[in-house]
Amino acid sequence: MRTQSKHIVDLKEVLIMSQRSNAYDHHKLEELVGRIVNDFQNYADKRSELADRSCSSYFAPSWNSSLENGLLWMGGCRPSSFMRIIYALCGSHAETQLSQYLLKMDGEVVDGHDGDSSMSELNATQLAKINDLHVEVIDKEDKLSKLSAxxxxxxxxxxxxxxxFSRDSVEADVAVEDALDKHEEGMAVLIADADKLRLETLKKIVEVLTPVQAAEFLLSGKRLHVSLHEWGRVREERRFGCARAEDAAAARGGAGKSKRSATC
Structure with missing residues (x-):
């Protein structure tokens, strides 16, 4: 999460500096995007090594909130969600540009910048490639989901x-231990294949987008990741805080419990 937060700062700085100078630094953007993709590659490689020891931990990480774990697919985000982010950005930026255009018509001064295309200006060729990739990725996701099922x-x-069923003791015999070990091995293969698909999808998207568009896409994805992490944490603190208050009220004989429940 610290790396994600640092990437957000780096991406914002490069994009803001480029906007202020009215000219994007393509080399600096490409270098930063490449470094972020490499960080993801290293993360996936390291996780693949550690998954052999305790793969189950990655399917529902203890450092995640319940909200985050409920949204996970094979220990991470769905690769197809990358394309959904692009579609959302295209629509959002298009609305912003329309608002600016209307303000210009009304005589308002609107700050802008020259330079490379933004996410709202994906051309027909780019959109076609993104759409084809979306269909391809969904098909691969379905195959991995079936294996998981x-x-x-x-x-x-x-x-x-x-x-x-046949015993009261929770102790597992050799046959059960072997079966569970085999199950974890299969889960490790699944998560490695899922990470591979995530990485391949990310690289293909970056190839389709311009350096500016790639930076905007990565910035949005990382903001979403960090925001969900924080939102989930806050919601759990609020929910469990209410639960603890209700337990305390119950211990005092129920005094004030109904009021606390209404507030929660």
Whole structure:
């Protein structure tokens, strides 16, 4: 999360400096975008190494809020969501440009800048490539989701389910341990394949976009990631804080409990 936050600062600085000078520094933008993609590559490689030890931890990380874990797909975001971010940015920037155009017609002074295209100015060729990639990625996501579903069903198979039913003890025998180890190995392969798809999708998007557009896209994605992390944390603090207050009221004999519940 610290790396994500640093990337946000770096991207904002480069984009703002370029806007103020009315000319984008393509070399600096390409260098920064390349470094961010490489950081993601290193993250995926390291996670693949560590997944062999405790893969389950990456499917529902303890450092995430419940909100974040509820949105995860194979331990991360869906690669197809990258394209959804682009579509959202295109619409948002187009609305901004329309507002600026209307202000100009009314005689208002609107600050702008010359230079490379923004996300609102994706050309037909770029949009076609993004759309084709979207369809391709969704198909690959579906295949990985089916594999995950099969693995989840396997947990109710021999010997895990039968052993759990036939004994009161929670201790697992050798057969169960071997089955669980095999299951975790399969999960590690799944998360590695998912990270590979995420990385491939990111690289292909960056190739389609101009350096400016790529920087805007990465900035938006990272802001979304960090914001969801913070929103989830705040919501849990508020929710669990209310729960603790209600427990305290109940311990005092219920005094003030109804008032607290209404406030929560």
């Amino acid at each position: 099969n693995m989840q069903e396997d947990v109710a198979d021999m010997p895990i389910a039968v052993t759990a």
